[in-house]
Amino acid sequence: MFELDAFNLARIQFAFTVSFHIIFPAITIGMASYLAVLEGLWLKTRNNDYRDLYHFWSKIFAVNFGMGVVSGLVMAYQFGTNWSGFSQFAGSITGPLLTYEVLTAFFLEAGFLGVMLFGWNRVGNGLHFFATCMVALGTIMSTFWILASNSWMHTPQGYEIHNGQVVPVDWFAVIFNPSFPYRLLHMTTAAFLASAFFIAASAAWHLLRKNDTPAIRKMLSMAMWMALIVSPIQALIGDMHGLNTLKYQPAKIAAIEGHWRNPPGEPTPLILFGIPDMEQETTHYALEIPALGSLILTHSLDKQVPALTDFPKADRPNSTIVFWSFRIMAGLGMLMILLGAIGLWLRLKNRLYQSRGFLRFVLLMGPSGVIAILAGWFTTEVGRQPWIVQNLLRTRDAVSGHGELHMNISLIAFIVVYFSVFGIGYSYMMRLIRKGPHQGEGNPENQTAESERDMPTIPISAGHRSLNNAEGGK
Incomplete structure (x- = not known):
């Protein structure tokens, strides 16, 4: 259908999936730190606008986090399915680095995410703030390991090649390769800016529609x-x-x-x-x-x-x-x-x-x-x-031996599924944003009875429940 060989179809497929995936972690990285700042300001000032903003943006964060996890799993599988030559050549380096990301960052995020999203009225303020900070730290640690792996592909060092495979000999040199510090700072700062402009646009949208509240102004x-x-x-x-x-x-x-x-x-x-x-x-x-x-x-x-x-x-x-x-x-x-x-x-x-x-x-x-x-x-x-x-393995030598028909079918399937699933997720997130933060939505007195009656079991349900309540209150 696309009149391309399997090699170029594999490249297009990976570019397509990584382009979808990177949107969600970029927002998640910046927004996790934003939530930590909001909760810290609320604890310091007791200004309830910060608390309301925290509860509003935590719903958006939950949706982004869920979609980022799902899209990230697909990318991990592609290393084995479409790029087996790369996995065979460099897997002894990229495999452990991605494992470290799971063992440190992902487990840290997952361990404290439930407390962050659902523990506001169930744990003390200090413990809840600690959980929010741990989730934010987890997103930064995830960026650290992913960028270490990717940067090594650009400026490889700390390795030897034996029998056509890369063997790590200095993990410190592998991780802190020449391009890594610059790329880590560049990507992390870009994620903060992406979240900031996303939040600013949400505030501008409400202000243009005369929804001028102290919380919107703070955004x-x-x-x-x-x-x-x-x-x-x-x-x-x-x-x-x-x-x-x-x-x-x-x-x-x-x-x-x-x-x-x-x-x-x-x-x-x-x-x-x-x-x-x-x-x-x-x-x-x-x-x-x-x-x-x-x-x-x-x-x-x-x-x-x-x-x-x-x-x-x-x-x-x-x-x-x-x-x-x-x-x-x-x-x-x-x-x-x-x-x-x-x-x-x-x-x-x-x-x-x-x-x-x-x-x-x-x-x-x-x-x-x-x-x-x-x-x-x-x-x-x-x-x-x-x-x-760089200078070690050409992209054409890293691709798996699939045929054009297989790659055409899988690429079409990815396009259809991604636009359907993530399109729905994006639309849902926009619905949440259009509702905007409501005064007192983070007030324990307004949440306790409802939370006892209907405790959400997955992160995205927190946003869904609040959205339904907001619509029902109009």
Whole structure:
């Protein structure tokens, strides 16, 4: 049906499933920490707006957590079904790292998730806050192990190869490989920003509809502080990550820049826009700024950035894809910085909650964090090609020996099931958000009788029960 060979169908299938999956952990990572902050502020100030926001966003967190677990299991199975060559070659490293993620992060999250979601009126305040913090810590630990495994594929070290298989000889070097610190910071900060803009857009939606409450205002205010402070920090982390990539994966940088040749003695320009052509080895309609590429990537005006023609054709990433995916990510990052600055100016003018143009801008930027994460992952993963483990194992050598018919059927099945199941989950989450936080919904007096009568048995049922009650109260 797709008129592609089994290899490319396997790549598309993994890209499709990972793109769906990464949305949910990204929101979960940031929102878990947000919930910990909300509960900490409530314990410190006893301002019930924080308590109401905690109960409202804990429902959204539960839905995201559930969908993230389900979509993550599918990805784990694909390593064995579609990429058996990779599992055979590098499984002695990636297998233990993913196991550590389960034994530490996932068990920590699962162990305290029930107390966090259903223990508000059943345990003490201190214990409940501790459970929320442990869930937040679990999401960060999960990010740690996943990024350690993925970063090793980009900058492998601490290994030896015996009989065609990777054997770890220094686990500290394996985990703390050269790209890991930058990628961990970049991804974690991106998750915080994705959650912040998701929350800000929810607040803007309600304010535009005249649902102006103290809790809604706190949602927007906290998110705008996050955008103001963290967006510039993310840009600095991205710059450091770029310098690290230039050192260890120069072909990826050349593809990102759409840069093909280095005339002798000339600094490298920055190509703002263009259409890279892999066949003709040029970037059509290039809009360039002289020497700026050298300044950004080497922090000098005379050093040159490696060009794509410096590498054999077989070792070049697809510049057409990563050129634009990087610019989408970077462009959205600049808009985040701009939005944070505008928010500060309006805050000083006491117009943060009244400017409808600004609120529409915030609403439009709601999905920007998730889109930027997806664009960043496309940039880093496609930019590593044609290697699945940099300079050690080519992607084509890692795929399982399936036929085109099998891969076509499985890809179609994934598309249908994912859009059906996760589409329903997304719609359900949007229904919860449209209801918004209600004053007093976290009040124990309003919850005790109901919770005793109808204790939910799974995380998503907590959100479902509250949604039904909200609808019934109208």
